[in-house]
Amino acid sequence: MYDRKKTKTIQKRGKQWERDRLLPLLSRSPERRRRFSTVSDEEISLLYTPADLEGFDFLKKVGFPGTYPYTRGVHPSMYRGRLWTMRQFSGFGSAEDTNARYHYLLGQGQTGLSVAFHFPTLMGYDSDHPRARGEVGMCGVAVDSLRDMEILFHKIPLDRITSSMTINAPAAILLAMYIAVAEQQGVSSRDIGGTIQNDILKEYIAQHSWIFPPDPSMRIITDILAFCSDHVPKWNTISISGYHIREAGSTAVQELAFTIADGIAYVQAGIDAGIPVDTFAPRLSFFFNAHMDFFEEIAKYRAARRMWAGIMRDRFRAKDENSWKMRFHTQTAGVTLTAQQPVNNVVRVALQGLMAVLGGTQSLHTNSMDETLALPTEQAVTIALRTQQIIAEESGVANSIDPLGGSFLLETLTDEMEEKASAYVRKIDGMGGMVEAVKRGYPQKEIIDASYHYQRLIEKGEKKIVGVNCYQGDEELPIPLLKIDKEVERKQIARTREVRRKRHARRVASRIDALKDASLSKTNLMPVILDAVREYVTLGEICDAFRETMGTHTDPAMY
Amino acid sequence: MASALAKKKREAKPGKGARKIRVLVGKPGLDGHDRGAKIIARALRDAGFEVIYTGLHQTPEMIVNTAVQEDVDAIGLSILSGAHNHLFPKVVELLRKKKMGNVVVFGGGIIPDDDISGLRKKGVDRIFTPGTTLSEIVDYVNKRVRPRA
Structure with a gap:
């Protein structure tokens, strides 16, 4: 940022200051800790100056918003043009219950929907399957x-509202159902917008909602990429997710590195399947965590954009600038919420939301204070949404782009984040890419080690959590919790059985045969799945057909 | 909930030749949140117990079958999806059917306070809620569990 001569002078002055001012003070009153580190346990210095950025090339590393390498953001006007999408992840009980919550949230100024499915859906079982007992409507x-x-989407205009769906192994099926609902509303698949998570690699790594083994799962994904390029051009086909990697206990560097390595694997798979990179890469989006360490997180988002731009331009030779831009959603870190003194979570979430915005996120979910205890109540989710609105409308942070850019600390951390994450990516490349690394259990093992290390730091008191290992209160103020009615399970099972009774049995059987045939050939699965869902073939039936032809994945149970 | 036999074992000091306490860490249900289960499995192993981890997506039947095969003394169950009221008691019930009612069953996860007494009544010995330290769990297993045979 400064020329060599100036930097030398600053270095010299810095040493002088250390000798004359700092060290004498520290000898009288030492620092609070022997070592200061981020929540990921990366050491942080006492002070950052231009001397830390010797030779720093502003145009190459930071530049201008909306231009390569996008360190400052993907749009030239960022939040001055349009605020981030406020998108609260929501789903519980029956489709009627959740539809009512969506109408409520849209009425409160939320600008997009985000669907949480219950575990049986995520794992490809219908609600009347024995494995669904006790789970129906509980977690989504x-x-x-x-x-x-x-x-679920009753009276929600799918040409105007975009929806994000957290669905992975059965993503193709839920996308097909969404397209079918849009058709019923008279909306073409060309006009719908939204996201399916569809990131199976991070399922093996962290979130663990998988059904099929890695190779057939990657094939389903490339089928989706090809189908959407032709028929659903505004759809975000994969939300390449670091969020769950971090929640599973990774460090910030690991979150970034494994996410980028997953992204590389998807792009490579698309190219290998014969899809030109610039037809599908612009529709890839990302999803990051906003954890507790303020500057580490902001550095992570900035480094992520810069890394992805370089990889897409130089490694994959994408020509379309939209292929270089990393657009991402952020969710505040569920794991940082505490069951103790739960109202304090509002403050944690406000800080985390602020980090995401200072990091240039495209959309944001802020967690509700009661989520370590249950799914959020309407009151809790309203406070969480208001938190975003206060950041947007009152704090002034949305007035200027990348307001922390140029900070000696932040630029240093951004560089370090990129360097360390790139080293991981090289290591994974050396293993033959992420699909191979996952089969070996490499990222899984790294995460277990990191989460155990962090837990030990908490237990030793080296990392503090208010209300948990310091400032514990005597009495907890109880907060109201959402309860899922037991009737939901019974009613849902009844509905699904009724759907099965009323279908055209012969057409259903032929659709299921078609699914099996297609999965054994090279035919794109999406049109076949779409035909099946239109005949009300259920999610469980479709997944069963594929389980038969593709096999299943089981947990290697490492710890 | 422990049988008279288990109480007797507990009172008896384990002799020199006594085998290590065997703990099964189980993940019943469909949720994939295994951070807690894995950390606890590792902490129990580091504390000197013999630990068997089932991995994810287990049915109560699968967990109890593993418990029988591995002849465990205790089972720690972790669940974060809200299905604990169905799945935890089911494990206890199946253990009793297999004449292993003296296996100590404990659990943790996202479990509202209101559900804890119901789970205890159905034979879950102890529920650990978020924020519990590893040493609390290790101490609990040390005090509460003895080798069954």
Whole structure:
């Protein structure tokens, strides 16, 4: 940032200051700790100056928003043009319950939807499957057939509202159901917008909602990439997710590195499947965590954009600038919320939301204070949404782009983040890429080690959590919690059985045969799945057909 | 909930030749949140117990079958999806059917306070809630669990 001569002078003055001012002070009153480090346990210096950025090339590393390498953001006007999308992840109970919550949230100024499915849907079981007992509607909304999806999006105009769906192994099926609901509303698949998470690699690594083994799973993904390039051009086909990697206990560097390595694997798979890179790469999006360490997180977002731009331009030779831009969603870190003194979580979430915005996120979910205890109540989710609105409308941080850019600390951390994450990416490349690394359990093992290390730091008191290992209160103020009615399970099972009774049995059977045939050939699976969901073939039936032809994945149970 | 046999074992000091306490860490249900289970498995192993981890997505039947095969003394169950009220008691019930009612069953996860007494009544010995330290869990297993045979 400064010329060599100036930097030398600053270095010299810095040493002088250390000798004359700092060290004498520290000898009288030492620092609070022997070592200061981020939440990921990366050491942080007492002070950063231009001397830390010797030779720093502003135009090459930072530049201008909306231009390569996008360190400052993907749009030239960022939040002055349009605020980030406020998108609260939501789903519980029946499709009717969740539809009512969506209408409520949209009424409160939320600008996009984000669907949380219950575990049976995520794992490819219908609600009447024995493995679904006790789980129906508990952790998200129950969707078994197109009928549930019709109710879920009742009176929500799919040409105007975009929806993000956290769905991975069965992503193709939920996307097909969404397209079918849009058709019923008279909306073409060309006009719908939204996201499916569809990031199976991080499922093996961290979130663990998988069904099929890695290779057939990658094939489903490339089928989706090809289909959407032709028929659903505004859809974000994969949300390459670091969020769950971090929640599983990784460090910030690992979150970034494994996410980028996953992205590389998807782009390579698309290219290998014969899809030109610039037809699908602009529709890839990302999803990061906003954890507790303020500057480490902001550095992570900035480094992420810069790394991805370089990889897409130089490694994959993408020509379209939109292929270089990393657009991402952020969610505040669920793991940082405490069951102790839960109201304090509002403050944690406000800080985390602020980090995401200072890091240039395109959309944001802020967690509700009660989420270590249950799914959020309407009151809790409203406070979480208001938190974003206060950041947007009152704090002034959205007025200027990348307001912390140029900070000696932040630029140093951004460089370090990029260097360390790139080293991991090279290591994974050396193993033959992320699909191979996952089969070996490499990222899984790194995460277990990091999470155990962090837990030990907390137990030794080296990392502090208010209300947990310091400032514990005597009495907890109870907060109201959302309870899922037991009737949800019974009613959902009844509905799915009714759907099955009313279908055209012969057409259903032929659709299921077609699914199996297609999965054994090279035919794109998406049109076949779409035909099946239109006939109300259920999610469980489609997954069963594929389980038969593709096999299943089981947990290697490492710890 | 422990049988008379388990109580007797507990009172008896383990002799020199006593085998290590065997703990099964289990993940019933469909949720994939295994950070806690894995950390606890590792902490129990580091504390000197013999630990068997089931891996994810287990049915109560699968967990109990493993418990029988591995002849465990205790089972720690972790669940974060909200299905604990169904799945935890099911494990206890199946253990009793297999005449292994003296296996100590404990659990943790996202479990509202209101659900804890119901789970205890159904035979879950102890529920650990978020924020519990590893040493609390290790101490609990040390005090509460003895080798069954």
